[in-house]
Amino acid sequence: MKCTHTIHDRHCHHGWNNTNTPVLRIEPGETVEFLTQDSSGGQLGKSSTLADLGKLDFAKVNPVTGPVHIDGAEPGDAIAVTLLEFGPSGWGWTANIPGFGLLADQFKDPALHIWTYDAQSLAPALYGPGGRVPLKPFCGTIGLAPAEPGLHSVVPPRRMGGNMDIRDLAAGTTLYLPVEVAGGLFSLGDTHAAQGDGEVCGTAIESPCTVAAKFELIKCANLAFPRFTTPGPVTRHLDAKGYEVTTGIGADLMEGARAAVSGMIDLLCKRHNMNAVDAYMLCSVCGDLRISEIVDMPNWVVSFYFPRIVLE
Template sequence: MCAGDDQACPQFELHRQKLLEDLDQERRAFVKSAFVAGGGAAAWAASGTLAAPASAQTKPGQPTYHYLPANSDTVHWGYFSKLLKPQLELDSGDYITIEAVTHHAGDDVERMVKGDPGIESIYLWTKDKKGVNRRGAGPIDGKQLGRGAGEGFGVHILTGPVFVRGAEPGDIIEVRIMDVKPRPCANPAYPGKSFGSNAAAWWGFHYNDLLTEPRPREVCTIYEIDTSGQQNWARAVYNFRWVPQTDPYGVVHKIIDYPGVPVDHSIVQENHNILKNVRIPIRPHFGVMGLAPKEADIVDSIPPSYFGGNIDNWRIGKGATLYYPVAVSGGLFSVGDSHAAQGDSELCGTAIEMSLTGTFQLILHKQNSLSGSLAGLNYPLLETLDEWVLHGFSFPNYLEELGPTAQQDIYKKSSIDLALRDAFRKMRSFLMTSKGLTEDEAISLMSIGVDFGVTQVVDGNWGIHAIIKKNLFAGIATA
């Protein structure tokens, strides 16, 4: 089904009108936003941010607003690539709303796909055609393991990339998350609701440590979220145990080994009345945001690295700022893996995976204008209103460190110890460069004032985050 962009479609006018209405509604909401219209962007820049406003390479006049919908033509499934053609270009300081679609919508097509032209175009899969053929960084012919094009070596649906004019290697792109909203279910049977899936899967930390039979097993739990904003929690609707699924091409998937396989609910047993009286606080965020790496042409979307990617930190939501080192011209920014809620560690393998729409401001900082901790920044740095969050990985740049077979070896060599060591080193450097502490001062402060947490243990390149509160430095000017 077209998304209002295929004139050959019999219902082109209907789809086109819906697309225009949706875009217009989003633009009106954006323009009315108190954050933007009320000078919130200026307040943001003055709130203790690491990047000095003078370093921002913005064009004169008002910033431009852009909209990037998600459909089969605007997404890339399961990989980052410096070879991708940008979906649009923008100037530093511009705003952009980007739709992000979950790669787990196939777990319940009725609730998460049906009736939504953009998602239907992405998930289109018949015996004759796939809306998005390549799913992963593997071979395009899909003969290596017989799973399908891309082999599922990378799973996330990423919208983009977006080209930032003037961005070159060595620069920093600052990404401000202005707003995050759930994508409403388009099936009229579920008005006012959004849905997501949590898969306790074979790559989860728990998988080989189960108590009850059958062992092993994979279980998907479907959650419901209210889109009106009146409820800030999710509730479980039902769960089901994965049984072998046959995709439209006739390939049998005994486990969850290829993204977007539509689950046949006539052969699974739905268990309702689960997690009764449990409300899960929602904190919408993006599991994957990042730029294109330089080391390889096609890079698996699962392991995070210096360019960002699949960090899976629930703090990357509305009001947060990410700083990314630029590796290729234009940066090539992409967004995906949207979540309604997740705990630190993402222990069972996934969060509540659901589709979201985010509004961002992208700001370019040129290399020769950088100072403090941003000078030479070679990892994704997260800033919130109250905290700085540094991300350590088992291998800070696994593509470079592990060589030609890095995209296979990373899954075998990660450890929490290595990730903690990296987080420690990054925090030490941060405190010494941005706050002017000696090494001895930094080490003492880390032990008594920095919280180290497990970001995730399921993404190949395991992660530890280090959090330091800004109010520790109430008497010190920021760098």
């Protein structure tokens, strides 16, 4: 769609800092098209191999395009960002990066899968022998600058947003972000073609996209944390054939999550003759971790939902 402004992907930064110079100043109500790099910062591409994964410079990962200064935004306000449209690139990557991910102690060797997909139809992307992953482009990293001075890593999410990896920050969603500094200083990046809730191996289908967004200002909102509104159902693209579900039960939610994911990997390996690391990466791009029960002390239930439509 046609926007009021366009910001090219060369206008990016690799950490949150409230002294970053805005590349654009806008009034509330204006629209901006953002061009993004993939989360490797261009270090991986359509022809990359496992050797390229081993050469990643982690100082260059997760670049975000911006920042944008929204006139009139002050601490205590909220900036409402409506994600209008995504322009997918047609390719992406998923990797198991040693030392990163929910089951990093179990999967110590690197692995890389390069995806290609139809950027117009967004038909399910092929994976291995018979796998078909439904796509839903979204922003993995989207947020404002923190009030705390200095340079802050873009990897962990923060009160003002950032690397939240919420797969429902897709077209039509409106995200409300708490403002900590004048102008907000908004940036986004780390776009994905698909991801399961939890992003369990640490990567999704990492895929550069263009993103069109509209900005509004809400005075004196006093949000403690980000919130968002979706335009409709959020799992319809996965629901058609139901789910296989594994659980983890115990006194620690993290250990419950690990057990639930491990159980699904075992199930996929046995039923579909998959390698464990391939099952792990597939779980990351289309399976959902959920807290099913958190009141029946001392044990809680975490479930992992894998959509049957992917492999049937």
